[in-house]
Amino acid sequence: MDKLFVLVVSLWGNNGTDWVYIGNQYVLNEPMPKERCIEMADLDNWSWWETNEYYTVQLSCEEAK
Numbered sequence: 001m002d003k004l005f006v007l008v009v010s011l012w013g014n015n016g017t018d019w020v021y022i023g024n025q026y027v028l029n030e031p032m033p034k035e036r037c038i039e040m041a042d043l044d045n046w047s048w049w050e051t052n053e054y055y056t057v058q059l060s061c062e063e064a065k
Contacts, residue, residue, distance in 0.1 A: 005032060005033070007032075007060075009058070011023075019056070
């Protein structure tokens with residue numbers, strides 16, 4: 001059986017030098033094939049508005065457990 005993946009949205013903050021994970025994340029509880037997850041995580045498929053230069057979100061695919 002092929003491995004399944006979930007889409008993870010995580011929050012990152014800039015400390016003036018580096019981007020660091022600040023401990024908040026959201027997981028789409030819908031396991032899917034890796035290719036589909038990568039497609040969903042592609043930023044070209046999203047619209048967003050960032051008004052604070054010190055915070056951002058990151059989309060990633062993690063293996064479902």
